[in-house]
Amino acid sequence: MKDFVKETTPVPKEPEVEPITLRVATADDAVALALVSQATFLEAYTWMLPGADLIAHCVNNLTAESYAKYLALPTTRIVLATVGLGAPVGYVMLSKPDLPDLEIGESDTELKRIYLFSRFRSSKTPVVGRPGVRTGQALMDAAVAEARGMGCKRVLLGTNDGNERAIAFYQRNGFKVVGTRTFQVGSKTCSDLIFGKNLEAA
DSSP, rough: OOOOOOOOOOOOOOOOOOOEEEEEGGGHHHHHHHHHHHHHHHHHHHTTSSSSHHHHHHHHHHHHHHHHHHHSSTTEEEEEEEEETEEEEEEEEEEEEOOSSSOOTTTEEEEEEEEEEEGOOOOSSTTTTTTOOOHHHHHHHHHHHHHHHHTSEEEEEEEEOHHHHHHHHHTTTTOOEEEEEEETTTTEEEEEEEEEETTTTT
């Protein structure tokens, strides 16, 4: 009698989370920044914006050309988060403030964007050179260090007034509400809280 071996489907193992490396972006990173910014923006705002508006914003604003222009300015710093052989998975961007309703000082900078794929937000994700620090916090720390390196005395940022997780994160990092703004993304009117952090007192 022929023996039959029961076939079983192997249970897949959870993939290992690659360590994150942070580095300052250069002009050569414009294409990578465009790709990761579009992907992380889509992931971050599907709950808030219609699909057509999401796509239009990415196509019109998060382009390699726009990042190349930013990187050519002395007031811009971008720190890129990468894994493996340099695959981009997030970034934080400082630039000249674009907050027309707020009184801006010459030594102010704006934390314009901070994005990271959700897969890499876990406490299990190691950051090279920053043991025990989550990637989002490491990106924030890098932004503050770059701002200080540029001689800035205050960091400003805007975040959706309904994004409780982001608001709590900024408050833990010493940011306080200094204003508000409204703006359009396609057909959607968005409302932000503006936060500021005094680096001299930090």
